[in-house]
Amino acid sequence: TQSTRPQRLLAAVQKNATRGDPRSVVLAIDQFCRQKEWAMNVGDEKGCILDSVVSEVNPGAVLELGTYCGYSAVRIACLLPPHGKIITLEFNPDNAAIARQVIAWAGLEEKIQLVVGASGDWIPKIKEQFGVKTFDLVFLDHWKDRYLPDTKLMEECGLLREGSILLADNVICPGTPDYLEYIRNSPRYKSQYFKSHLEYTKVEDGLEKSVFLG
Ligand SMILES: O=C(NCCc1nnc(-c2ccc3[nH]cnc3c2)[nH]1)c1cc(-c2ccc(F)cc2)cc(O)c1O
Numbered sequence: 011t012q013s014t015r016p017q018r019l020l021a022a023v024q025k026n027a028t029r030g031d032p033r034s035v036v037l038a039i040d041q042f043c044r045q046k047e048w049a050m051n052v053g054d055e056k057g058c059i060l061d062s063v064v065s066e067v068n069p070g071a072v073l074e075l076g077t078y079c080g081y082s083a084v085r086i087a088c089l090l091p092p093h094g095k096i097i098t099l100e101f102n103p104d105n106a107a108i109a110r111q112v113i114a115w116a117g118l119e120e121k122i123q124l125v126v127g128a129s130g131d132w133i134p135k136i137k138e139q140f141g142v143k144t145f146d147l148v149f150l151d152h153w154k155d156r157y158l159p160d161t162k163l164m165e166e167c168g169l170l171r172e173g174s175i176l177l178a179d180n181v182i183c184p185g186t187p188d189y190l191e192y193i194r195n196s197p198r199y200k201s202q203y204f205k206s207h208l209e210y211t212k213v214e215d216g217l218e219k220s221v222f223l224g
């Protein structure tokens with residue numbers, strides 16, 4: 011039977027990356043996506059912006075919405091402080107199964123908690139289920155029409171504190187117009203746009219970084 015793109019991406023990781031070496035996993039995925047098949051990872055160009063934000067925030071608790079194959083979860087987990095953890099949410103169980111194996115190849119199972127399900131269902135349960143008070147950093151990279159409702163839900167569930175950082179992928183392509191309009195006009199956020207390109211292409215895209223002011 012025909013393999014899927016995530017399965018071929020995992021095979022490239024297992025062939026070209028060194029077990030337990032997260033940076034070699036990131037490199038193997040970027041090479042696969044540049045040389046073989048495009049895939050919707052945040053990628054190397056926007057990934058450098060992600061790295062700089064993670065390093066600056068030095069987060070103890072990270073929430074990622076939209077795991078896909080685990081590329082950004084691995085990239086973020088590499089840079090966490092010793093007790094830092096990331097909870098990452100994936101909707102599609104087949105993608106989650108691939109992401110688990112990518113995360114295992116990188117040797118980051120202890121730092122990355124992968125959860126399968128819908129953000130709207132999970133966000134209200136995170137505090138009790140995972141003993142998290144608030145998140146220092148949230149990386150939004152899931153369905154683009156969920157960025158705004160899930161941001162409002164995180165506010166309502168008390169998952170954000172004064173100084174929490176939201177970093178949103180794809181605010182230009184595919185685009186998240188309602189989220190951008192809200193976050194850039196809300197007195198409760200201070201936002202900054204980082205112009206870049208859609209992963210592995212010359213198409214414009216960017217990351218929107220927003221500080222929750224409480
Ligand atoms: O759809 C994307 N990403 C979403 C994956 C996901 N993985 N998990 C979820 C989830 C997780 C919990 C959820 N709860 C409710 N919906 C949920 C969706 N969503 C995406 C698409 C593109 C893209 C650009 C140009 C094109 F021509 C085609 C595609 C680029 C990107 O960087 C993306 O991130």
Ligand SMILES: [Mg+2]
Binds near residue numbers: 051052151179180
């Ligand atoms: Mg994305």
